[in-house]
Amino acid sequence: MHQDVPDLSAKHLRSIVALARFGSFIAAASYLGISQPGLSRIIQQAEGLLGVALFLRGTRSVTQTEAGRDFIPVAERLLGELAQQTRRMRALDGQMRGQLIIASLMSISHHVLPAALVEFRQQHPKMFIQVREGLGNAVLEDVRSGVADIGIGNATSVQQEIAVETVVEESFYVVLPAGHALAGRPSIALAALADVPLVSMPIESGLRRAIDVTANTHGVVLDHSLITNQYASLFGFVASGLGATIVPATVLPPADDPAFAIRPLTPAITRRIGIMRQADRPLPEPAEIFLTLFRPRFLQATRGMAR
Incomplete structure (x- = not known):
């Protein structure tokens, strides 16, 4: 002992x-x-x-x-090895019909991920699924350490041991309450939002940092008057008229939602996101199957829309 x-x-x-x-x-x-x-x-x-x-x-x-x-x-290595060995033992013991662990940015898991998971679950009802939501660094570390099979996150400053595929650049949009004074414009300048209360993510969020960096570059002071770390709450606050928000295309509300007006933002703010995995390790079969369902939705969602 x-x-x-x-x-x-x-x-x-x-x-x-x-x-x-x-x-x-x-x-x-x-x-x-x-x-x-x-x-x-x-x-x-x-x-x-x-x-x-x-x-x-x-x-x-x-x-x-x-x-x-x-x-x-x-500690990171031990967690990764424990997760891998647990998956192997459960598969050998027949306790599970496979397992899929996904690390994802919260913005991706809000709309895009659930739609793909619904179809995946219909095709593979016995599969155990775990979604680990987090900020960019947390997603990257979950993939690097082997805790997650795949990650959907920021595709910049990725270490060599991480392979990134399906990298897309998505634009940010302004989401307004229906009937807002700015809703009549075809696009909205960042400067026009200086006097508009904003419902925003916390300052440690990569989305918030991208917005603030662009605003500072153009000499715009934004009023982040209401902070939340959940997108469901964020859009609920906007729909209630508490303010506008700036979000990437993958987070936009459904096209037929009458509670919102969505407009392109100028100057453009973009981010690069992609699908990550360990470079020296083949993808487990459940992850391969899931990605065939997820990729088309991911690509479609990042194109965004205005209405």
């Missing part, structure tokens, strides 16, 4: 990796779906079991100690 091996669980490892990725207890707890005090207790337990501090807690952010920087890659 290895009595010097700490009694760390997968819960400890996932919490450590999430906190290292986000550098914030609030963001990491939200990603894991647990409370901030709960995450703090798990990290304290892990540090107690290891006998070292992994993180330095600041008033605004969390940084890794030297021991933390050494341990994080180990």
Whole structure:
């Protein structure tokens, strides 16, 4: 027996990796779906079991100690290997008829992903499916570590061990409440939104950063008056008349929704997104099957529309 091996669980490892990725207890707890005090207790337990501090807690952010920087890659590797071995054992044991794990940007999982999953589920009703929603870095790390079979996320600054396919560049659009004063324009200039309350994603979101960078470049100060991290809430707030929003094409509401007016944004804001997988590992068969259903919807959604 290895009595010097700490009694760390997968819960400890996932919490450590999430906190290292986000550098914030609030963001990491939200990603894991647990409370901030709960995450703090798990990290304290892990540090107690290891006998070292992994993180330095600041008033605004969390940084890794030297021991933390050494341990994080180990935790990521252990999680990836555990996920892969679990899938293999379950397949051999017949407990599952296969498994599909997808890491996805929240903007993709809002509309595009569900439509493809519905058809996939109809064709393969015994398949176990897990969708891991997150920000760009979290999606990339899930793929790199082997936790996810595929990822749909930002296609820029990707490491060599990640293969990216079906890369598309999608435009951002302005979504207004029906009847808004700006709805009569064929397109909307960013400067015209300076006096319009905006319903926006949090500042740590890649979408929000892209919007703010473009606004700063053109000397426009935007009024992000209402912040939410859920797209369903975001569009509900817009439909209620609480403000307008700026979102990429893949997030646009259905074309026949009378609650909204959607217009192109000028100057254009775009982002590059694609489908990611580990470069040195063949795709599992469930992932291959799913992508044949997902790719056409993905390409169609990124084209966007105005109405």
